[in-house]
Amino acid sequence: xxxxxxxxxxxxxxxxxxxxxxxxxxxxxxxxxxxxxxxxxxxxxxxxxxxxxxxxxxxxxxxxxxxxxxxxxxxxxxxxxxxxxxxxxxxxxxxxxxxxxxxxxxxxxxxxxxxxxxxxxxxxxxxxxxxxxxxxxxxxxxxxxxxxxxxxxxxxxxxxxxxxxxxxxxxxxxxxxxxxxxxxxxxxxxxxxxxxxxxxxxxxxxxxxxxxxxxxxxxxxxxxxxxxxxxxxxxxxxxxxxxxxxxxxxxxx
Numbered sequence: 001x002x003x004x005x006x007x008x009x010x011x012x013x014x015x016x017x018x019x020x021x022x023x024x025x026x027x028x029x030x031x032x033x034x035x036x037x038x039x040x041x042x043x044x045x046x047x048x049x050x051x052x053x054x055x056x057x058x059x060x061x062x063x064x065x066x067x068x069x070x071x072x073x074x075x076x077x078x079x080x081x082x083x084x085x086x087x088x089x090x091x092x093x094x095x096x097x098x099x100x101x102x103x104x105x106x107x108x109x110x111x112x113x114x115x116x117x118x119x120x121x122x123x124x125x126x127x128x129x130x131x132x133x134x135x136x137x138x139x140x141x142x143x144x145x146x147x148x149x150x151x152x153x154x155x156x157x158x159x160x161x162x163x164x165x166x167x168x169x170x171x172x173x174x175x176x177x178x179x180x181x182x183x184x185x186x187x188x189x190x191x192x193x194x195x196x197x198x199x200x201x202x203x204x205x206x207x208x209x210x211x212x213x214x215x216x217x218x219x220x221x222x223x224x225x226x227x228x229x230x231x232x233x234x235x236x237x238x239x240x241x242x243x244x245x246x247x248x249x250x251x252x253x
Contacts, residue, residue: 131192179208
């Protein structure tokens with residue numbers, strides 16, 4: 001996943017160092033329905049949505065309105081065979097998208113019909129974090145994902161930002177990302193850097209991406225500040241499809 005706050009910028013290693021591996025392998029292919037093709041509506045029904053408007057003074061207060069769903073969706077089961085998720089049938093999946101971790105696991109990239117990277121799914125990831133600095137933040141959306149709960153820890157989907165016009169986020173530039181996290185909702189005026197990992201056997205997993213206006217098609221004035229673009233993107237049909245896809249993640253079978 002590329003950090004897109006400004007052209008050429010990269011995500012600092014401290015944020016998601018383990019997720020930033022260069023993709024390799026064959027071309028992406030159209031997703032094929034799994035034998036146990038679950039309906040998108042049944043997957044969505046397992047997720048209990050809760051907006052975290054009270055998490056921060058800069059939270060939006062309500063989730064963006066959900067547009068009509070895409071005409072055709074399909075279910076994909078990872079090559080590792082342990083996870084499934086729903087996605088538009090016109091999107092592409094590269095699986096595996098690169099070298100797997102020792103011991104295997106999943107490594108899949110989801111791209112749009114025109115080849116734009118929208119999200120990355122990885123499992124069997126060793127993670128660790130040290131919060132040495134805190135930043136202003138906003139929570140655009142947050143939703144619990146009970147179907148992925150492990151060891152009484154509730155993961156949640158979130159679209160959140162770090163930094164603002166006065167105080168830049170790490171490293172000296174704002175950041176916005178959508179994905180699944182096990183971290184508790186932030187409180188107060190500042191919080192740690194974005195950490196989008198969740199507990200999944202044998203250790204941890206991730207499914208999401210950093211907002212990049214060059215990849216995430218955003219309406220409006222191209223000269224708008226990065227964080228304003230991120231909030232506009234949250235209103236688009238493409239983002240709603242990304243959210244629907246990520247929140248449909250569930251154990252295969």
